[in-house]
Amino acid sequence: MQGDETQHVVLGRLTSPHGVKGWLKVYSYTSPAQGIFDYPMWMLSMRGQRQSRRLLEARPQGKGLVVRLEGIDTRELAEQWAGAEVAVAKTALPELDSGEYYWHQLEGLEVETRDGVKLGRVDHLFETGANDVLVVRPFEGSLDDRERLLPFLPDDVIVQVDLADRSMIVDWDPSF
Known part of the structure; x- marks a missing residue:
């Protein structure tokens, strides 16, 4: 597990369900915040459980962001993942210019x-x-x-x- 964690970087977390069709509010650590939408595969981690999910839809909602992830299509499933960290593979991050660092x-x-x-x-x-x-x-x-x-x-x-x-x-x- 430790080896796998070093291959991913946390970019945000899911906070709470949004609506009844499995949408989730997401808090992004990226700058700009919508930059988290640039990554199609998310690794969700919560209470020792990890699952890879494809980002299906994403949009700004009021002052926040909401997403719909593959396999999470009910409010009940969304509630189970509220609080999960969102990570992506380090290899998915774009190359930076010389002198710039993540x-x-x-x-x-x-x-x-x-x-x-x-x-x-x-x-x-x-x-x-x-x-x-x-x-x-x-x-x-x-x-x-x-x-x-x-x-x-x-x-x-x-x-x-x-x-x-x-x-x-x-x-x-x-x-x-």
Whole structure:
């Protein structure tokens, strides 16, 4: 199971049924939110259960999004999948330009300063109005036991990202 999970990336979650014909509301983590509609095969995961479902129809609905998935054609079936995570195969993600990264690629990278001071590992990222923020948590061998929030600003704070080496070099004062 672990090996299979590493082949997928979570792009959103199903929240609740919509209507009586099996439609579900979906909360998308993609930007723009409707980008989740670009993937025809979804891996649904909930309570240890995983199923692959084809996306049949999708549309904006009010301020949210709704979808109809293959094999879910009643409100009762939709209720069973409310709360499920929606993932797609990493191989289905489009190639990015040089210097662009998916968040899942940055998670787990060791972060150190230009001077070789180890600050920790990227635990996760979150979005703010101005820029994305890296949450860097300490690990054995890092400078101290402080969690740090670093703005993801390429060519300013982020000096180098090496996905093959699983490392990131930052221009950051370790006292912050």
